[in-house]
Amino acid sequence: MKRVLIAGIGNVLLGDDGVGPYVVRMLESLYDFGDNVVVADIGTPALDLTHQIVGLHSLILVDSVASDDPAGTLVLFRKEDILRETPAQRLDPHSLALSECLMTADMLGASPQNVLLVGIAGKCYEPGHPLSAAVLGSVELAISAILLELRRLGYTFQKKLSLDEPSIWWNDHHNSSPIETQGQQ
Amino acid sequence: MAKRITIDPITRIEGHLRIDVEVDNNAVSNAWASCTMWRGIEKILRGRDPRDAWLFTQRFCGVCTTVHAMASVRSVEDALKLEIPLNAQYIRNLILIAHALHDHIVHFYQLSALDWVDVLQIPKADPAAASKLAETLSPWGRNSRNELKAAQDRVNAVASSGQLGIFANGYWGHPAMRLSPEVNLLAFSHYIQALEYQRKALQVVGILGSKTPHIQNLTVGGVANAIDLDSPSALGMSQLAMIGTLLEQVVQFVQQVYFVDVCAVAAMYPEWFKIGSGVRNYLAVPDLPLDSQGSAYDLPGGYIRNGDLAGVKGFKTASDPIFRQSVTEDVMHAYYQGDKALHPWAGETEPAFTGWDGEQKYSWVKAPRFNGEPMQVGPLAQVLIGYAQGHPLTRKYTDLAIEKIAAIGGVRATPAALHSTLGRHAARAIRACMLAELAQKHLQLLTENISKGDYTVHNQPVMPTHEVEGVGTHEAPRGTLSHWIVIKDEKIKNYQAVVPSTWNASPRDRSGAHGPYEASLLHTPLARPEEPLEVLRTVHSFDPCMACACHAFDPSGRKIGVAKIL
Numbered sequence A: 001m002k003r004v005l006i007a008g009i010g011n012v013l014l015g016d017d018g019v020g021p022y023v024v025r026m027l028e029s030l031y032d033f034g035d036n037v038v039v040a041d042i043g044t045p046a047l048d049l050t051h052q053i054v055g056l057h058s059l060i061l062v063d064s065v066a067s068d069d070p071a072g073t074l075v076l077f078r079k080e081d082i083l084r085e086t087p088a089q090r091l092d093p094h095s096l097a098l099s100e101c102l103m104t105a106d107m108l109g110a111s112p113q114n115v116l117l118v119g120i121a122g123k124c125y126e127p128g129h130p131l132s133a134a135v136l137g138s139v140e141l142a143i144s145a146i147l148l149e150l151r152r153l154g155y156t157f158q159k160k161l162s163l164d165e166p167s168i169w170w171n172d173h174h175n176s177s178p179i180e181t182q183g184q185q
Numbered sequence B: 001m002a003k004r005i006t007i008d009p010i011t012r013i014e015g016h017l018r019i020d021v022e023v024d025n026n027a028v029s030n031a032w033a034s035c036t037m038w039r040g041i042e043k044i045l046r047g048r049d050p051r052d053a054w055l056f057t058q059r060f061c062g063v064c065t066t067v068h069a070m071a072s073v074r075s076v077e078d079a080l081k082l083e084i085p086l087n088a089q090y091i092r093n094l095i096l097i098a099h100a101l102h103d104h105i106v107h108f109y110q111l112s113a114l115d116w117v118d119v120l121q122i123p124k125a126d127p128a129a130a131s132k133l134a135e136t137l138s139p140w141g142r143n144s145r146n147e148l149k150a151a152q153d154r155v156n157a158v159a160s161s162g163q164l165g166i167f168a169n170g171y172w173g174h175p176a177m178r179l180s181p182e183v184n185l186l187a188f189s190h191y192i193q194a195l196e197y198q199r200k201a202l203q204v205v206g207i208l209g210s211k212t213p214h215i216q217n218l219t220v221g222g223v224a225n226a227i228d229l230d231s232p233s234a235l236g237m238s239q240l241a242m243i244g245t246l247l248e249q250v251v252q253f254v255q256q257v258y259f260v261d262v263c264a265v266a267a268m269y270p271e272w273f274k275i276g277s278g279v280r281n282y283l284a285v286p287d288l289p290l291d292s293q294g295s296a297y298d299l300p301g302g303y304i305r306n307g308d309l310a311g312v313k314g315f316k317t318a319s320d321p322i323f324r325q326s327v328t329e330d331v332m333h334a335y336y337q338g339d340k341a342l343h344p345w346a347g348e349t350e351p352a353f354t355g356w357d358g359e360q361k362y363s364w365v366k367a368p369r370f371n372g373e374p375m376q377v378g379p380l381a382q383v384l385i386g387y388a389q390g391h392p393l394t395r396k397y398t399d400l401a402i403e404k405i406a407a408i409g410g411v412r413a414t415p416a417a418l419h420s421t422l423g424r425h426a427a428r429a430i431r432a433c434m435l436a437e438l439a440q441k442h443l444q445l446l447t448e449n450i451s452k453g454d455y456t457v458h459n460q461p462v463m464p465t466h467e468v469e470g471v472g473t474h475e476a477p478r479g480t481l482s483h484w485i486v487i488k489d490e491k492i493k494n495y496q497a498v499v500p501s502t503w504n505a506s507p508r509d510r511s512g513a514h515g516p517y518e519a520s521l522l523h524t525p526l527a528r529p530e531e532p533l534e535v536l537r538t539v540h541s542f543d544p545c546m547a548c549a550c551h552a553f554d555p556s557g558r559k560i561g562v563a564k565i566l
Helices: A015-030 A046-053 A079-081 A098-107 A139-153 B041-045 B051-059 B065-080 B086-115 B117-124 B127-137 B145-160 B181-209 B236-270 B320-324 B381-387 B392-409 B419-449 B500-504 B516-523 B531-543
Strands: A005-009 A030-035 A035-043 A058-065 A075-079 A112-119 A157-159 B003-007 B019-022 B027-035 B282-284 B287-288 B296-301 B301-304 B312-314 B327-330 B367-369 B468-476 B479-488 B490-496 B564-565
Touching: A005 A046, A005 A139, A015 A030, A015 A035, A015 A058, A015 A139, A030 B500, A035 A046, A046 A098, A046 B086, A046 B181, A058 A139, A075 A079, A075 A139, A075 B500, A079 A098, A079 A139, A098 B145, A098 B296, A098 B381, A139 B086, B019 B516, B019 B531, B027 B041, B027 B312, B027 B516, B041 B287, B041 B490, B051 B065, B051 B301, B051 B479, B051 B490, B065 B086, B065 B468, B065 B479, B086 B181, B086 B236, B086 B287, B086 B419, B086 B531, B117 B145, B117 B181, B127 B181, B127 B327, B145 B181, B236 B392, B282 B381, B282 B479, B287 B479, B296 B381, B296 B419, B301 B381, B312 B320, B320 B468, B327 B490, B381 B419, B381 B479, B419 B531, B479 B500, B500 B516
Parallel strands: A005 A035, A005 A058, A058 A112
Antiparallel strands: A030 A157, A075 A112, B003 B019, B003 B564, B019 B027, B282 B301, B287 B296, B301 B312, B327 B367, B468 B479, B479 B490
């Protein structure tokens, strides 16, 4: 069975960095997929991403990107764009390692053939902030991009008849207001 | 004139470790460790229900997910004086052990082995000779000529493509690299195999926690696992058997491969038993509770001052009164308002960024202190504290490591040699062997307890209306982790996490005392200051994990880490 993983990446506690998990949780609440499609909020997995992608046929990632484009802009990357990045000399070994994980999977001969990174330009990465309006406004577009890619690859999906409540548990600011910060670089 | 080298592999958004060293006559004469990003995530927790805190803390860091979840529920349980059913203790212990085994394997092979192993020497190796050599070291069944040849072919494929890809940033051919092509090949073959076994350890976490990387089964007062001996979907005989099979394979890899490789590297770089010592105060908390009250543990804790093993003091419990009273965080040299040293329950996290200034404030990391002193935490601290207290399991594997290193290299290390860069690697491998043995023990304890008909997994928490304080600790893969909580009116009033890398990456404090990273780098000889491999070796030996929580993919390629000479 040719499997595809749709993975939301990012830290849900840090403002727009949480857009990846947000998008995949919305996607899950809106659509039904076949057994060969896995949708997951995988947080910030660093090198463990390798274990998630080894043996996949296709991979669709959703993540915030550092970009000079206005917040909310969708920026798409393919495998060769990502592989162009040279892995950094790691002092702190735990930052996101997208290119490293793909290269490791390549070395094992088990790398996904199709990779699409749906990047969303972020604006505010401060703890406790909800998604900024521009980023929230691009969620629908990001979902369309994912669905287009699935269709291109021949995977099927169906709009749910009764919509599930999306489980965006971290966005529940019932008891605490967004944090105002100062001095952030 | 000393020159300063900055190692700063930083992206725009990622908060990372930065190391500055002054080099004089090819040796480090001064050092600063700093973190480049403000976190302060704890503030998000104020006002929330304490029972939900673990869901949030699990997202502090993408690598250390389970450890922050565990410390969080323990902090609430400590505040409420809540006992934990035996099944829940064993299930939690198994998750913690499996996570730690995964983490230690990743650390050695994927994150630090290539500081010692020169990948570009591998094409010169003779796989048959390497296989023969391996036979003398270990009974491991996957050191055949064919297996090693396949690993060599993988390196050849990468090297012949003209681009080094994943190996693009190593210090290959550096004069401080000294292994033979065959040993390099052997280690690299295990680097590839390590990927398989770390995944098996993660599967154990996934079965018990119902998901990875974010486990779902925790709850204040126990766990949420359904126990049913006959159901394949609940925790019953079939899942326990599956966990047993996975653990057995991981245990073999740890004891026959990881442990042996660390001993071999140690035997071949013995001078690194004399480099990288630094702060010789050590701190560890007891972990892997064996009863519901938390009065007996499989891993001992305590503290050592000035490297005096004979003067070791033990902690009786995971929230020992001495520990509770003795921790402060000093912000004299950290980018926070004021210059106070506060207890975590009274902790403040008010940022005040002033820019890097080695004389003043230079890091986002606070300086945790124990009775006012910097402490080194991590596997080395735990092994020394256990060894000094005569803990049988610690002694068993420490003595085994000393024997093995002597057998390979003819150099007889003493426990005192463990105060070093290599000591940290050796201690991590020793701890992994201990945990491997304990994994099987705790699986058996769980199975026996369930077989007796005890299916209890949870005690209901009762929230007091008055103000209470608690500390939840965990001896995590990188060392002592503590979450400090103040609860008032059933809500979180204050929350502070003092994480292992805060202890180790701490900046100077009010007395000017260096943190452990900083102190460990002093006097390190550098063969080529423009390629500070030796600095990396020591920093990596701590297994740093800074603000792994925050990242964004940076497509512009600005992230490449370089050593700048200023």
